[in-house]
Amino acid sequence: MRKKKIFYVITFIILILFITSLSFAFDRVKFAAISDPHISIPQQKGVSDGFKLGLKTVMLTENAVAEINKVPDLKFVLVGGDLTQDAEPWNIDELRRILDALKVPYYVVLGNHDLSLVPHEKKDQPMSLSKYSVAGAFIGRSGGMVPGMTYYAHEVAKDLVLIGLDTSRAQVFVPEANLNDYGGRVDVGQMRWLESMLKKNRKKTIIVLTHHSMVPWHEADKSKEHNFWRWFWMDNAEEVRALLKKYGVRVVFSGHRHISTRYQYVDDIYHFITPAVSTYPMRYVVYEMTPKELSWEVKNIPAPQEVWDLAKKNFLANKWWRGPDHPESPEGDQKYLEFYESPQTMKGKITFK
């Protein structure tokens, strides 16, 4: 009789623990995403409004923060890298000031513009800091970084793990392209760390935030001849995707490409891209996620009409960002606008397979 009683009590406790663990797992999480603020305070010498609206980066990022603060029930904000013009200390301070006005925790990753530059004869480099200093300015609730590291993993809601990667690598001037190499990769040490984090959290829902994409977004990005287009997605993308696939990662959010939100399903993972704050069409995204699906809405960052007009004018006038497939003609302009504005994916929903 006593044994039977003990059996019932233990069964009851196990049942309660089981039900409790189920009820605590996240069922719906709302979060926002911005990317590529490229903060450059107007007082800095040489800052101007081009394809990137250098002089407007502070205003645009502040306006994005103000709008995101109005979204009810928001849990956190993702910031997809290229935080500063080129890792200048004054721009790091300014971005930290702006993002700290968010009412919820935010998580940043480093972009190719957030590390020290190697000076070369063609360019006067500004005073850029080491990426470890940039990461060090965004520790804890203000950025998600952990001391001494440039990447992290955090449980951002019950059983929802966010992994922030560091895809930045040395930017060396490439004379043939007349550009600094802006490619990225996940280095060997970080790959080992990544696998250990994925293994540890394999029973949870995992999402990844990264600056460089793991997939090309356009035919030109696949080109071997135009190596500067290839620099839009990481060098070892296949290797990283294979690792994420092995552990059932659900979604990857990236920035860097400066196109509006769209997505691809590659290697059993949904890859989303976040629009840039600093370039046309200046936008942010609000996501809602459950363990089964992800829905989103892309919104314009409020700015005076003259700023929008300038952004579009500078966008259309820029030869470089058009790439080989968008020639300067009425049809070329239309294709160019469609590629960067992506009107079909302003709103949407996907169901995880």
Ligand SMILES: [Fe+2]
């Ligand atoms: Fe960027």
Ligand SMILES: [Fe+2]
């Ligand atoms: Fe970038």
